[in-house]
Amino acid sequence: MSDKEVLGRKPLQILEKIKENLERLNEKMEIMIELQKHGRREFEPITPEAPLDVMTLLSMPDHLRKTAMTVCRLGRATADEVAQQTHRARAVESAYLNQLVIMGYLKKERKGRKAYFYLDKEGQE
Amino acid sequence: MGKIVAVHSYKGGTGKTLISINLAVTLAKHGKKVCLMDLDFRAPSLSTLLNIDKVEYWLNDYLNGVCEIDKVLIDLSTKIGSQGKFFVGLANPSVEAIRDMSSKDRKWEMRALGRLLSLRNSLLNANGFDYIIFDTSPGLQYSSINAIVSADLVIVATTLDNSDVEGTKRMLRDLYDLFEKKTELVLNKVMYDDALRSGRDRLQALVKDIYQVPLLGVIPCFCDISRAEGKIIFVHEKPEHPFTRILEDIAGIVDKL
Numbered sequence: 001m002s003d004k005e006v007l008g009r010k011p012l013q014i015l016e017k018i019k020e021n022l023e024r025l026n027e028k029m030e031i032m033i034e035l036q037k038h039g040r041r042e043f044e045p046i047t048p049e050a051p052l053d054v055m056t057l058l059s060m061p062d063h064l065r066k067t068a069m070t071v072c073r074l075g076r077a078t079a080d081e082v083a084q085q086t087h088r089a090r091a092v093e094s095a096y097l098n099q100l101v102i103m104g105y106l107k108k109e110r111k112g113r114k115a116y117f118y119l120d121k122e123g124q125e
Numbered sequence: 126m127g128k129i130v131a132v133h134s135y136k137g138g139t140g141k142t143l144i145s146i147n148l149a150v151t152l153a154k155h156g157k158k159v160c161l162m163d164l165d166f167r168a169p170s171l172s173t174l175l176n177i178d179k180v181e182y183w184l185n186d187y188l189n190g191v192c193e194i195d196k197v198l199i200d201l202s203t204k205i206g207s208q209g210k211f212f213v214g215l216a217n218p219s220v221e222a223i224r225d226m227s228s229k230d231r232k233w234e235m236r237a238l239g240r241l242l243s244l245r246n247s248l249l250n251a252n253g254f255d256y257i258i259f260d261t262s263p264g265l266q267y268s269s270i271n272a273i274v275s276a277d278l279v280i281v282a283t284t285l286d287n288s289d290v291e292g293t294k295r296m297l298r299d300l301y302d303l304f305e306k307k308t309e310l311v312l313n314k315v316m317y318d319d320a321l322r323s324g325r326d327r328l329q330a331l332v333k334d335i336y337q338v339p340l341l342g343v344i345p346c347f348c349d350i351s352r353a354e355g356k357i358i359f360v361h362e363k364p365e366h367p368f369t370r371i372l373e374d375i376a377g378i379v380d381k382l
Contacts, residue, residue, distance in 0.1 A: 051235040054270040058303060065303065069274070073242060119239065 020113050027115070030095040031102065052105040052119055067096040071106060076118040127158075127249035130379065131259040131276035133269055135292035139282040140313040140344065142170055144375075145260035147360045147368075148280075151376040153202070153209035154360070157255040160198060160248060162214040164272050165262045166226040169216035174355050175201065183217040185226060188237045194247055205361050209255075226268070234267045241275040265300065273300070278307050278382060280341060284314045290335065297336055307382070309341035311375065316346055342375040344368065 050056065052072065057065055070085045071077055079094035086093060097117045100106040107120045132145045142165070149161040162184060163171040172180065182196040198212045205211050217223075229237070248254040259276060261269040273279055279301065283293045301308050310332055325343070332340040347368055353359060360369045 051232045053231045053235040054238060054267065054274055055231070055234075057274070058270070058300070062303070066305075069304070072238065072274070075239070075243075119235070 023113070027094060027098060030091070031098050033095075050104040052100075056105070064096055064100060067093055068100055068105060071097070071100075071117055071119065076116050078114050078116055082117070127253075127255045127257070128278060128379075128382075129245065129249070129257045129259070129276045131261055131269075131272040131279045132282060133261045133273060133279055134263050134282040134289075135296045136284075136286075136289045137168075137263040139263070139284055139289065140311075141165075141263070141282050142174065142260050143350065143359075144280065144282055144311060144313070144344075144372075145258050146171070146174065146358060147372045148376055148379070149256070149258045150205055150207070150211060150358050151360050151369075151372045152256050152258075152380070153205060153207040153211040155376060155380070156208040157380075158210040158212075158253060159256045159258065160212040160214065160254050161258045161260065163216040164259045164268050166216050166268050167223060167262050167266070169218040169223070170355075171213060171260065172215045172218055175204075175213060175358075177201075177213075177215065180215055180217075183222070184214045185217045185222055187214070188240050190236070190240070194244060205358065212254075229267070234271065237268070238271045238274060241271055244275070265296070270300070273306060274304055276306065278309065278379065280309050280311055280379075281338070282311050282313050285312065294336060297338060301338075308338045309378075309382070310336055310338050311342045311344065312340065313344045314346045315343055341378055342371055344371055 052068060057068055057072075060068060066086050066088075067082060070082045074081060074085070079090050079097055082097065083090040083093040097106065098108070101108045101117065105119075106117045109116045109118070130148075132141045132148070134141050145161060149159045153159045161171070163169050164184065166185065172178075177199060180199070182192045184197055186192050187194050187197050194214070197214045199215070200210070200212055202210045202212075216226075244257055248257055259272040261272045263269070281293060281297065281301075283289050297308065312328065312332065325340075328343055329340045332338070345367075347366075349363070349366065350359065350368065357363075359366065360372050363369055
């Protein structure tokens with residue numbers, strides 16, 4: 001392996017790491033903005049893990065219902081995948097998905113650079 | 126890609142089960158692979174109507190996570206002698222099962238919705254079913270709303286009874302609109318003279334005006350249906366009856382939607 005290649009790879013790794021960190025930072029900012037907009041109380045779940053059943057879906061504001069129903073249908077999805085279904089921007093879906101996580105309706109799991117959102121079914125299926 | 130159709134109504138006795146069975150059988154006779162499911166866990170009726178007494182697993186078991194869906198389905202294709210396939214999934218009619226199903230908590234209902242949604246993969250995608258038809262409980266109940274949320278198309282059965290009209294209107298506005306469901310309406314038990322006199326176009330306009338959804342079909346009040354006492358599959362045993370022709374039309378439209 002030449003010196004040039006070694007040198008070439010390092011900056012790329014650093015750039016990827018920076019991008020990853022920026023994305024996480026962005027997500028945190030989105031959550032903070034939403035919390036400021038609506039006040040923390042509105043987001044507090046009734047129970048620590050509120051079930052996302054149809055009656056809950058019914059009582060949700062329209063914009064969140066659309067996102068929540070898409071996750072119900074897909075089972076497990078990234079913000080990108082949800083955005084493809086709802087025809088809304090990825091950043092918008094990311095904010096709504098994170099809101100649903102704060103409200104206790106969805107779970108979030110990171111795998112590498114991707115964040116997956118899913119319904120907590122207590123290990124079922 | 127197959128379709129999930131839920132048949133629902135605001136009030137009971139509007140003809141959901143009659144429409145579900147006969148639509149399923151009509152589609153099967155058209156060569157489709159169809160599965161009819163009884164999701165009316167409060168008042169199961171398909172096992173009696175289809176005269177099935179030996180059942181190993183019920184839809185209750187599938188939703189409870191006891192078994193997979195293939196264990197529940199019963200093949201009735203030979204019974205109707207169709208080119209297509211006709212399967213049914215039954216709700217357990219025992220009082221104990223009904224009591225059990227009406228005491229489920231929200232977490233269970235959430236999982237049940239997941240199980241219903243996954244039928245799209247297990248039956249439509251992996252097993253080549255063309256149609257899953259859900260026969261539901263009337264009104265706003267968990268099992269019915271779960272079925273509506275899982276469906277691609279909802280057929281709402283209604284009569285011209287005033288309380289039914291108002292309730293159905295409210296339900297379409299406050300429930301269906303929120304879930305953005307493709308909805309079609311079937312007017313049932315219309316007095317034969319009225320239906321004949323007004324003509325389809327006028328009724329279509331009337332329904333659109335009242336309910337804001339398209340009219341899928343009009344079923345007149347047939348004494349022959351009451352006379353059959355739910356002992357026959359009407360479209361199968363009476364191929365020449367006007368009811369059968371109406372169901373043929375409805376199935377044709379559903380297939381194109």
